[in-house]
Amino acid sequence: MSKIGKAPITIPAGVTASINGQTVSVKGPKGALETTVVDEIAVKMEDGAILFSLNGETNRHKSMWGLSRTLVANLVEGVTKGFEKKLEISGVGYRAAVQGKSLSLALGFSHDVNYAIPEGIQIVTPKPTEIVISGIDRQKVGQVAAEIRAYRGPEPYKGKGVKYAGEFIFRKEGKKK
Structure with missing residues (x-):
């Protein structure tokens, strides 16, 4: 199991995030960014946090799990701190x-x-x-x-x-x- 992938991303105050299919958009005080998550990963928002889960059990699914979470976490950090x-x-x-x-x-x-x-x-x-x-x-x-x-x-x-x-x-x- 991915230790990185299963950690939720909490959305800080002043930042808005939206999920449209596989596209995650984040808007904050420094600007707005968006990324598209690969199809092997399911993305959802719950209680002000973004969660990632697997759609399968192959090695590629497991590899993309942590990567997808890190890419979205970088968007959140970028629009808050830069x-x-x-x-x-x-x-x-x-x-x-x-x-x-x-x-x-x-x-x-x-x-x-x-x-x-x-x-x-x-x-x-x-x-x-x-x-x-x-x-x-x-x-x-x-x-x-x-x-x-x-x-x-x-x-x-x-x-x-x-x-x-x-x-x-x-x-x-x-x-x-």
């Missing part, structure tokens, strides 16, 4: 700045990299070497952070590049003469 990812830039001359609807990154290339900020995502740069990405959709926030990091991932010799805050970079020793 999500945030922090990136750190290290390297001589490496910096970031937000210019209107795009993020300008100087990452040691012959040109600056301009990243268009997607709809529903806010990016701020408190310091030139720090990027804070926030939004209500957890998947979108993580995807934007991964795309920015992919421009110049951290290298193992000097640790230069873009990394997640708190990420450990395994360092290698250089060539010996």
Whole structure:
């Protein structure tokens, strides 16, 4: 039995949730989100909580049970608190700045990299070497952070590049003469 899947999701005050077939819609103070739950899982609302149950007993049913519950829990958390990812830039001359609807990154290339900020995502740069990405959709926030990091991932010799805050970079020793 899924320990995650059988836990109900309580709806906090100020948040409204509705279920229409397999589509779960959540509206809160930060915005509105919706997701479609797979057919293997039955979704229902009872006493201000969303419950998930299996429609079968195969391995796929069991796998989707916990996943579906977590996806809906992320919707509820997103419309109440939101999500945030922090990136750190290290390297001589490496910096970031937000210019209107795009993020300008100087990452040691012959040109600056301009990243268009997607709809529903806010990016701020408190310091030139720090990027804070926030939004209500957890998947979108993580995807934007991964795309920015992919421009110049951290290298193992000097640790230069873009990394997640708190990420450990395994360092290698250089060539010996």
